[in-house]
Amino acid sequence: MNELELKKLWQTTNDKLEGSIVINKKNTDDITQVKVHGILGSMKPIKIFTLLAGILWVVIGIVALSPIYVNAFSEANKFFLLSASVQVLLTAIALTIYIYQLTQIYQVEIYDPILQTQKKLVQLKISTLWAARIMVLQLPVWTTFWWNETMLTERGILQWVVPIFFTIAFTFTAIWLFFNIKFENRNKKWFQLIFNGKEWTPLMKSMELLEQVEDYEG
Amino acid sequence: MDKQDQQRFFEDIIEQHKGILFKVGRAYCPDVDDRQDLIQEMMIQIWLSIHKYNNQYKISTWLYRISLNVAISFYRKSSTRAKKYTGLNEQMVETPAGDQSENERQLNLLEQFISELKEIDKALMILYLEDKSHTEIAEILGMSVSNVGTKIGRIKGKLKARFSQLIS
Numbered sequence: 001m002n003e004l005e006l007k008k009l010w011q012t013t014n015d016k017l018e019g020s021i022v023i024n025k026k027n028t029d030d031i032t033q034v035k036v037h038g039i040l041g042s043m044k045p046i047k048i049f050t051l052l053a054g055i056l057w058v059v060i061g062i063v064a065l066s067p068i069y070v071n072a073f074s075e076a077n078k079f080f081l082l083s084a085s086v087q088v089l090l091t092a093i094a095l096t097i098y099i100y101q102l103t104q105i106y107q108v109e110i111y112d113p114i115l116q117t118q119k120k121l122v123q124l125k126i127s128t129l130w131a132a133r134i135m136v137l138q139l140p141v142w143t144t145f146w147w148n149e150t151m152l153t154e155r156g157i158l159q160w161v162v163p164i165f166f167t168i169a170f171t172f173t174a175i176w177l178f179f180n181i182k183f184e185n186r187n188k189k190w191f192q193l194i195f196n197g198k199e200w201t202p203l204m205k206s207m208e209l210l211e212q213v214e215d216y217e218g
Numbered sequence: 219m220d221k222q223d224q225q226r227f228f229e230d231i232i233e234q235h236k237g238i239l240f241k242v243g244r245a246y247c248p249d250v251d252d253r254q255d256l257i258q259e260m261m262i263q264i265w266l267s268i269h270k271y272n273n274q275y276k277i278s279t280w281l282y283r284i285s286l287n288v289a290i291s292f293y294r295k296s297s298t299r300a301k302k303y304t305g306l307n308e309q310m311v312e313t314p315a316g317d318q319s320e321n322e323r324q325l326n327l328l329e330q331f332i333s334e335l336k337e338i339d340k341a342l343m344i345l346y347l348e349d350k351s352h353t354e355i356a357e358i359l360g361m362s363v364s365n366v367g368t369k370i371g372r373i374k375g376k377l378k379a380r381f382s383q384l385i386s
Contacts, residue, residue: 010347018237032225113360212338
């Protein structure tokens with residue numbers, strides 16, 4: 001079958017099918033009642049919940065930590081204070097990136113050319129990786145919350161060598177992940193293992209799509 | 219345009235160009251129920267963008283852009299909206315047309331080939347089969363006219379190879 005025959009087959013068959021499509025007037029009318037949703041209105045409930053939980057976490061962190069800095073800094077356990085502050089700060093940065101990404105996606109025009117629109121959407125989706133990179137930096141502070149000044153002087157060597165070993169290991173892992181969680185490593189096994197849940201599927205698909213878009217632009 | 223004019227314009231373009239939505243829907247979504255949702259999402263996006271329609275482009279160019287963009291990306295995220303507007307699911311009713319024939323078999327082979335294509339290749343293939351000019355394809359996809367020629371050449375090569383493979 002040659003090119004012209006193929007096109008003719010496609011067009012005549014689709015014309016025939018098109019003739020059999022019935023548009024339900026009532027439902028067309030219903031669609032014209034649909035209003036533009038705000039960002040929150042177009043988000044899935046689980047995402048709204050995660051976003052609100054994250055904001056609440058940061059607010060509680062600020063409310064709880066601020067009085068310690070202001071009124072009780074000298075008596076406070078500095079390891080706890082620093083660990084908690086770093087954790088809250090990194091969560092706030094990750095949330096900011098996420099909210100920025102949401103607002104940008106919301107502004108993409110669906111009637112722009114395909115490559116332009118898809119590139120914008122997938123790049124924004126891939127910027128989720130930045131939030132993941134920031135979050136992994138929290139790893140070491142989860143091992144230092146309970147440290148205190150007397151640990152090194154009053155405890156046996158094993159009691160502080162083991163926690164310090166874990167902190168160093170977590171620090172190296174966090175830094176390594178921070179520099180290596182990137183689009184270029186999407187095909188590595190460890191990357192696919194980390195981003196292997198249902199919630200990461202759109203991100204992985206976005207990466208595949210970006211490859212296609214770049215191929216077309218190339 | 220006031221709201222009433224927009225409604226009339228919307229109904230007219232959906233009626234006149236329903237084939238675009240239908241063809242894109244068929245290419246990207248073989249499952250009939252899911253396709254209803256996809257076409258519904260395309261219609262909603264057309265309605266939500268209608269006040270921004272710029273007549274420097276042909277209406278078909280504008281509709282292809284929206285329906286292809288929705289099919290490629292928005293469809294994966296449309297479950298929230300589909301649940302909100304369940305009453306819209308039946309706005310398009312497909313009835314079987316045509317009988318099983320050699321043409322039908324060839325069409326099945328073609329649809330199988332299209333279903334195996336990646337998202338952007340699929341968009342190009344639909345526009346190529348619709349006999350759109352290279353200039354219009356370039357406007358819809360957002361690439362240079364010369365690049366359209368190159369990519370179509372590549373996809374025709376794939377089509378030829380796949381057809382001979384499927385037939386043999």
